[in-house]
Amino acid sequence: MSEDKTRIHWFARLEHRLHIWREKRARRKGRTASVLPFAGYGGTGWVRVLGRVLIVPPRRRTESGEYASVRGWRSFVGIPISYATVSVTIGDRTHEVVADRGGVIDTVIDTDLPSGWQRFTMTVEGQQPIEATAFIVGDEVDFGVVSDVDDTVMVTALPRPFIAAWNSFVVDEHARLPVPGMAVLLEQVVRQHPGSPMIYLSTGAWNVAPTLSRFLTRHLFPSGSMLLTDWGPTHDRWFRSGREHKLSNLRRLAAEFPHVRWLLIGDDGQHDEAIYTEFEREHPGSVAGVAIRRLSTTEAMLAGGRAESPSEHADDAAAWVEASDGAGLRERLTDAGILH
Numbered sequence: 001m002s003e004d005k006t007r008i009h010w011f012a013r014l015e016h017r018l019h020i021w022r023e024k025r026a027r028r029k030g031r032t033a034s035v036l037p038f039a040g041y042g043g044t045g046w047v048r049v050l051g052r053v054l055i056v057p058p059r060r061r062t063e064s065g066e067y068a069s070v071r072g073w074r075s076f077v078g079i080p081i082s083y084a085t086v087s088v089t090i091g092d093r094t095h096e097v098v099a100d101r102g103g104v105i106d107t108v109i110d111t112d113l114p115s116g117w118q119r120f121t122m123t124v125e126g127q128q129p130i131e132a133t134a135f136i137v138g139d140e141v142d143f144g145v146v147s148d149v150d151d152t153v154m155v156t157a158l159p160r161p162f163i164a165a166w167n168s169f170v171v172d173e174h175a176r177l178p179v180p181g182m183a184v185l186l187e188q189v190v191r192q193h194p195g196s197p198m199i200y201l202s203t204g205a206w207n208v209a210p211t212l213s214r215f216l217t218r219h220l221f222p223s224g225s226m227l228l229t230d231w232g233p234t235h236d237r238w239f240r241s242g243r244e245h246k247l248s249n250l251r252r253l254a255a256e257f258p259h260v261r262w263l264l265i266g267d268d269g270q271h272d273e274a275i276y277t278e279f280e281r282e283h284p285g286s287v288a289g290v291a292i293r294r295l296s297t298t299e300a301m302l303a304g305g306r307a308e309s310p311s312e313h314a315d316d317a318a319a320w321v322e323a324s325d326g327a328g329l330r331e332r333l334t335d336a337g338i339l340h
Contacts, residue, residue, distance in 0.1 A: 022079045026055045033081045035105070035124045037132030038209050041197055041225040043256060045112055047134045049088055049097065050226075051105040052206055053124050054078035078207070080104075081124075089129065090120040102230045104206060115141075115195060117223070135197055135225055142259055143193040143288060145186065145224075146250065148266040149202035149212065152293050153182045153221060178219040179293060181326025188330065189263065190222045192339060197260070198224030201249055203242030206230055243271055250279045254286040261288035263338060265329075268292050268322065280318060289319040289338050291329045 038050040056078040080103030088095045090111045097107045105122075115138035121129035137144070150156050155177045190196050204212065206228045213226070229245045253262065264279070264287060266272025273292060280287045290313070313320035321332035333339045 026079055031055050033084060033125050034127055035086055035122045035130055037122050037130055039225045040134035042134050042136045044139055046108050046110055047113060048108050049105060051122055053081040053084040053086060053099045053103040084124055086122055086124045088122050104230050137197050137257060138195055141195045142261060144197040144260045144262045145189055146199045146201050146262050146264050148272055149200055149204060151267040151269055151295060152265060153179055155179055176215055179325060183219050183221045185326035185330045187222050188339060198222050200224050200226045201246055202228050203245055204228050243275060246275050254283045262286055263288050265291045267295055269295050284317055287318040289336060291333060292322040294322045294324045
């Protein structure tokens with residue numbers, strides 16, 4: 001809340017004023033804010049709590065009483081509440097945290113929780129507490145998984161500049177298709193490494209987190225924490241850098257879990273290989289292996305070409321493997337000794 005307004009991009013200030021205007025209109029109609037938790041993670045003595053404070057419209061129901069299928073654009077009609085105070089209750093202690101300008105909650109709370117999936121509650125403006133979850137990584141765990149989403153677990157087959165917009169605003173969530181074999185691959189990886197954290201790291205907006213979570217559940221992907229980003233302007237630019245978002249979170253994971261070596265999974269459409277290469281160069285002891293899904297010729301053309309060839313990583317300490325689908329990656333990861 002103490003941001004220097006002279007340093008904030010003019011479009012960011014305009015966006016903020018628009019949110020305030022929409023919030024005032026919604027308040028006059030009697031609507032209240034609610035907190036939407038996202039799956040977080042933590043370690044011994046701490047937990048990273050993630051969520052967003054929004055005023056959201058009621059979801060439509062079908063004649064049978066079921067919730068109607070959700071078009072992507074509906075995920076963006078919620079009104080973010082800037083700097084809202086959220087109460088996070090873990091065990092018998094309640095912590096007060098403050099959302100950022102976009103309503104996003106991303107904070108670390110000191111607390112002692114056992115390893116594995118743990119539950120706590122979050123509430124805002126006196127509303128009913130909402131259950132939240134976080135995966136706590138034990139000190140004995142030495143392996144984890146970080147996976148990209150677009151073209152890695154979810155088929156997009158669209159030009160990169162349009163992927164996020166199309167998937168976020170247009171596509172019905174039930175029309176999204178998984179990359180063949182990826183759910184089986186990820187499930188096998190986490191099953192063979194008990195207690196391992198599963199992180200879905202994407203440049204997608206937090207707005208689509210509920211849709212992404214339902215997609216992963218529907219297609220039997222293992223449960224995991226999600227690290228997305230808040231679309232829109234920052235202090236000094238029109239839009240956030242997806243590359244920097246991924247790199248900064250990988251660096252953060254390396255610092256938070258120095259005892260964990262990560263299997264990094266992505267695709268060869270431009271950025272993932274470059275990001276993983278830079279991260280491995282900076283933190284060679286934090287990479288157990290890299291698995292790259294090779295796009296089809298059509299997908300690669302739409303993505304703007306391929307990144308550097310995995311053959312350039314032949315001398316790396318960590319195994320680099322590639323294949324066109326999850327089954328192929330399973331075979332190559334088995335050959336590399338990461339799976340058995």
